[in-house]
Amino acid sequence: xxxxxxxxxxxxxxxxxxxxxxxxxxxxxxxxxxxxxxxxxxxxxxxxxxxxxxxxxxxxxxxxxxxxxxxxxxxxxxxxxxxxxxxxxxxxxxxxxxxxxxxxxxxxxxxxxxxxxxxxxxxxxxxxxxxxxxxxxxxxxxxxxxxxxxxxxxxxxxxxxxxxxxxxxxxxxxxxxxxxxxxxxxxxxxxxxxxxxxxxxxxxxxxxxxxxxxxxxxxxxxxxxxxxxxxxxxxxxxxxxxxxxxxxxxxxxxxxxxxxxxxxxxxxxxxx
Amino acid sequence: xxxxxxxxxxxxxxxxxxxxxxxxxxxxxxxxxxxxxxxxxxxxxxxxxxxxxxxxxxxxxxxxxxxxxxxxxxxxxxxx
Numbered sequence: 001x002x003x004x005x006x007x008x009x010x011x012x013x014x015x016x017x018x019x020x021x022x023x024x025x026x027x028x029x030x031x032x033x034x035x036x037x038x039x040x041x042x043x044x045x046x047x048x049x050x051x052x053x054x055x056x057x058x059x060x061x062x063x064x065x066x067x068x069x070x071x072x073x074x075x076x077x078x079x080x081x082x083x084x085x086x087x088x089x090x091x092x093x094x095x096x097x098x099x100x101x102x103x104x105x106x107x108x109x110x111x112x113x114x115x116x117x118x119x120x121x122x123x124x125x126x127x128x129x130x131x132x133x134x135x136x137x138x139x140x141x142x143x144x145x146x147x148x149x150x151x152x153x154x155x156x157x158x159x160x161x162x163x164x165x166x167x168x169x170x171x172x173x174x175x176x177x178x179x180x181x182x183x184x185x186x187x188x189x190x191x192x193x194x195x196x197x198x199x200x201x202x203x204x205x206x207x208x209x210x211x212x213x214x215x216x217x218x219x220x221x222x223x224x225x226x227x228x229x230x231x232x233x234x235x236x237x238x239x240x241x242x243x244x245x246x247x248x249x250x251x252x253x254x255x256x257x258x259x260x261x262x263x264x265x266x267x268x269x270x271x272x
Numbered sequence: 273x274x275x276x277x278x279x280x281x282x283x284x285x286x287x288x289x290x291x292x293x294x295x296x297x298x299x300x301x302x303x304x305x306x307x308x309x310x311x312x313x314x315x316x317x318x319x320x321x322x323x324x325x326x327x328x329x330x331x332x333x334x335x336x337x338x339x340x341x342x343x344x345x346x347x348x349x350x351x352x
Binding site: 001002003005010011014017018020023024025 | 290293328
């Protein structure tokens with residue numbers, strides 16, 4: 001094994017290199033890894049920040065939105081001067097200023113069934129920080145078909161959820177559709193635009209998403225596969241619920257009915 | 273003093289903690305098991321810290337010698 005770090009990199013990553021579980025070998029893995037983050041919002045802000053700081057060598061960011069004042073209560077990649085700027089550009093500026101080692105690839109577009117496979121295919125790991133069910137189902141199904149690990153998080157009000165689906169090992173990982181076979185009917189689950197959200201919940205869950213991604217890249221610890229972590233900000237409690245693979249799952253079950261990508265209608269599209 | 277075959281030597285004069293250990297570790301990671309690294313140090317706290325951290329990582333510290341005025345060598349065998 002050989003690696004060549006610059007003086008600056010040795011200093012930048014020294015706290016990683018000192019860890020027996022990381023070392024120069026692990027840092028090299030991070031610099032060679034490619035992670036895609038979908039959504040540069042409440043979840044994507046902290047996950048992108050930490051992935052870039054950690055020296056994940058290639059980071060893709062998907063978002064079609066522009067920075068709005070209503071984002072700044074939690075989306076810490078952006079700032080007041082950047083209101084109106086595409087989020088992917090704002091994110092790129094922040095992350096490149098933090099760590100010039102990282103190559104940032106931006107996708108300023110809405111993810112759909114025609115582009116999702118193309119965007120995902122070159123990445124090692126996908127982080128879902130999207131804010132709607134059609135996108136979540138599309139990302140899940142695409143990751144499943146391509147055999148990519150998916151770290152999925154969701155936040156609402158004072159609650160956050162997190163789990164990892166490792167689709168490199170489809171036999172042993174439950175999938176998103178084992179948990180939610182179909183998107184909920186429109187209007188049943190409120191969006192954070194309707195229901196509100198404590199900003200730090202995104203910070204906590206997005207940071208945990210980055211942690212899962214780093215563990216997968218470094219091949220250390222136990223990934224959150226087959227377990228759903230639920231965080232309650234009001235009681236400051238974490239609970240873990242076991243997830244089981246569902247034999248009747250429409251995607252990964254014995255008789256799958258989902259065999260190609262499906263684009264569901266946006267169930268709710270309120271803009272305040 | 274027994275004669276130890278040194279496979280690699282690293283001059284870390286002018287370096288301080290934790291970079292003395294970080295740089296030693298990076299070189300050791302790229303060596304083969306059983307090989308021996310000699311590190312030259314002129315920062316006194318590192319003379320304790322480098323061997324301590326090496327042992328914590330499971331490496332074998334063979335010798336720590338003062339070799340001059342404010343100058344030391346740490347000799348480590350890569351175990352893992």
